[in-house]
Amino acid sequence: MKAVVLEKTEGTPGQVYYPLKATDLPIPTPAPTEVVIKILAAALNHKDLFCRQHLYPGVDFDIPLFGDGVGIVVAAGTPTLERQWKGKKVVLVPGRGWTSDPNGPETGNYATLGGTRFLPNEGTLQEYVAYPAEDIEDAPLHLTNTEAAALPLCGLTAYRATITKGHVTAGQNVLVTGIGGGVALNAMQFAAARGATVFVTSSSEEKLSKAKELGASAGVNYKVSDWEKQLAKLLPKSRPYLDAVIDGAGGEIVNKTSGLLKHGGIIVSYGMTLGPQAPFTIKALLKNIEMRGSTMGSRKEFADMVDLVRNKQIHPVISHVVNGLNNVDELFEIMKRGENFGKLVVTVSDEGDQAKL
Ligand SMILES: NC(=O)c1ccc[n+]([C@@H]2O[C@H](COP(=O)([O-])OP(=O)(O)OC[C@H]3O[C@@H](n4cnc5c(N)ncnc54)[C@H](OP(=O)(O)O)[C@@H]3O)[C@@H](O)[C@H]2O)c1
Structure with missing residues (x-):
């Protein structure tokens, strides 16, 4: 063979x-x-x-x-x-x-x-x-x-990042970065299936539009230097903060999002595409923000992920x-x-x- x-x-x-x-x-x-x-x-x-x-x-x-x-x-x-x-x-x-x-x-x-x-x-x-x-x-x-x-692999990684580590639940605001990526798209789908409002970032306007067609509420281009300020304007008046960030890029993610997150908000880091570090900051510490590393996942999480995909008919x-x-x-x-x-x-x-x- x-x-x-x-x-x-x-x-x-x-x-x-x-x-x-x-x-x-x-x-x-x-x-x-x-x-x-x-x-x-x-x-x-x-x-x-x-x-x-x-x-x-x-x-x-x-x-x-x-x-x-x-x-x-x-x-x-x-x-x-x-x-x-x-x-x-x-x-x-x-x-x-x-x-x-x-x-x-x-x-x-x-x-x-x-x-x-x-x-x-x-x-x-x-x-x-x-x-x-x-x-x-x-x-x-x-x-x-x-x-x-x-x-399998992206689904499992996204499930652990979003559900097990991100604790994403209905009514929350969640940011998923780099939406062109395989894990990010699954994370967006799983967060939406949980009833969260999902915001995304991407390098491409076309990808942002496609993400909106697939259920994202809004998105910003991370190539623009003050993208976090643009994102702040898009958050709903009734809940003007993020509950969680699901990130696979690393780099300045803590610095960029700690002003948007609620006190005790969660940043899940499942990848560091930009390099092997994502520094934590004093601003994040003072808001009790938690940064949580996340990998693929267990056998049980795999079965739970497949069940979620089956039950919610996710593609x-x-x-x-x-x-x-x-x-x-x-x-x-x-x-x-x-x-x-x-x-x-x-x-x-x-x-x-x-x-x-
Ligand atoms: N911990 C684990 O077990 C595990 C498992 C799977 C993956 N990973 C890691 O997670 C990362 C993504 O994996 P993947 O399979 O989804 O890769 P992928 O399909 O190649 O996606 C990578 C995405 O990263 C985004 N990106 C690049 N620069 C960015 C930046 N400055 N800010 C935000 N996003 C940026 C891009 O989004 P746009 O195209 O929208 O610009 C790109 O589509 C990789 O580093 C991978 O090694 C880790």
Whole structure:
């Protein structure tokens, strides 16, 4: 079967950009606790770009890339698992080693799927993958293959940031920054599904308009130096403050938003696209603002996220789709140019959406 891995070349972390390499691997046979999944579609995450730049821990040149995917179960390690799963369309939990503790992984060995040595042989950029049966969920029936492939990693990260750490509830005002991003769009959808009023930022007027079509109340362009002042004018008179900020960019986010947040407001930081720091300020401290780090999430949060998506009939936003494992490079180029609004997906099998079971 075909798979896509990284090709090792000379270069230092941050300077290097490893090419993609197609490789042939044997179709896996399942261990007694596993199923074999025929991948239908897979999706790119920022982490995969970091792997190519050697800025992600544990980069491995033999492990297929990508942690997002949807597929059909074609085999199982025991007759019981076969009866339970064979023929079902499933999404893969994109991390391992974290059951349910809201504070973080119980094991200290949390590993994410795709491109690293921490989960050998696993990654969704291959035609078949053997996967623990306890780490799959039925794909929500209202989703197409590309939408289902787009959901796992960003959905999980957004769920933890918005619901577990952000405590977003009905009636609140929430700011989601960088709305073109996959996590940000899910965060906007989840906050809106909770009944919050959502404000967004973006580098592009077009993306701000699209976000409003998808449920954002209003937005401002973060390229404008005083965007926080513009945002202040957009807050409703009846509730002229933010309850929470869900941020994946870092940089000056505390400085920019502490004047907008209520006393005791929450800034959830799930990423630092702009660099490895986001300084806390005395102004934020004096308002009792809490800054909370947030990562992907537990197995339980994954199941809860899939339930929310199913119950509220939420559709992940798809930016671009390419067909076939040979065309994945194009997705990386789109992400590097910042052109995406939502997720970048590759269809791996030509079974298409007829495979929706
Ligand atoms: N902690 C975790 O486990 C975890 C999991 C997933 C992702 N992440 C991190 O979260 C970040 C976003 O991930 P993603 O997959 O959603 O990436 P993505 O789809 O590539 O989105 C990145 C977005 O960042 C926004 N951005 C860039 N500069 C910005 C700025 N100055 N202010 C505000 N927003 C800015 C852009 O928004 P516009 O296009 O609207 O301008 C862009 O669309 C990455 O750093 C990623 O590594 C962390």
